[in-house]
Amino acid sequence: MSSTASIETPTSTSHILDNPAWAALTGPHAHLAERVGRAARYPADVAGFHALTDHDDPRAWADLAALVGPGGTAALRGVNPAPDGWEIVRSGQGVQLVDTALRAEPDPEAVVLGAADVPEILDLVARTEPGPYLPRTVELGTYLGIRHEGRLVALAGERLHPPGWTEISAVCTDPDHRGRGLATRLVRAVAAGIKERGDHPFLHAAANNTRAIRLYESIGFTLRARTRFSLLRRTGPAVAVAPRESAADPEETAQTRRCSL
The missing domain is CATH 3.40.630.30 (Gcn5-related N-acetyltransferase (GNAT))
Structure with missing residues (x-):
């Protein structure tokens, strides 16, 4: 499996399974979500997944930094390389399979x-x-x-x-x-x-x-995608994020809706 084939970026999500943790945390599992704007995670004793609306959006990474705090870690899929202010602690290749038969x-x-x-x-x-x-x-x-x-x-x-x-x-x-x-x-x-x-x-x-x-x-399962799962650590300074209500942010609401289609 080539490293290029294994990297996913959910920037232009065409299928809900391209960013399943975000879709779950803003959908059926929203009652479990810990969320700051464009970043969300499960409670630490429920599951280790974190998710962003868009890996190419600096605002999402700023929200994630606020969510995990200085020196905090986040487990994400489809990240390589790490953006400024983050380092990859470890990563592994994975596959996603869907039921076809x-x-x-x-x-x-x-x-x-x-x-x-x-x-x-x-x-x-x-x-x-x-x-x-x-x-x-x-x-x-x-x-x-x-x-x-x-x-x-x-x-x-x-x-x-x-x-x-x-x-x-x-x-x-x-x-x-x-x-x-x-x-x-x-x-x-x-x-x-x-x-x-x-x-x-x-x-x-x-x-x-x-x-x-x-x-x-x-x-009866069929390979749908190859991906990379990474544990990242926040190395940059603390980020101040202005408080806002998700529903009052039209762009954020639209992004959430797209992820749930």
Whole structure:
């Protein structure tokens, strides 16, 4: 994968999935959003995503600087190189896949997981490393699990939720129970709930996780985009941002609306 192909800039967003975190944080997940003007993020114990309306807009970066504070960090997709006043701490290549032929169906063994199950979820995630999962990530959507003799052994659920789309995430299986198709069954079951409410499933994976990508493609997902995910640190001075109401800013409102189409 070339570095050029992996870079996304949501400046002229033609599809809502070009900037899914912003679309989610200003749409179905707005009740969770921490926002300063053209920058937004999830609470630190919910998800690590930050988002901007436009990566080429200095005002969005100024808003992000105000949101994270001096020395603060932000996890963004599609940033390379870092703008003035920021440095890339680390980055990785990723892929975005969308459902084109997935057979979605409920699973009789799948159980809905909630706040009481978080300790077990965190334990399974720590042992399988499907990606970041935090104490309140369960609030982002429906999470399903499969138990064996009472113990949680497989997991999948919903994360980013741009209007009309829902990301399937945290797909993992206990090493002692792999090879039984549990992950596929849970992906199908989560997708069934997504499609039942009229949304389309999509997901992300690390570009070097070829095993997972092959699995997703074999069950009906298709590669849509390649991207870069980066953790950036604010190195510049604190930025003073004049307070304003988002709804009173016609340009900002228009940008938000475009991201939600």
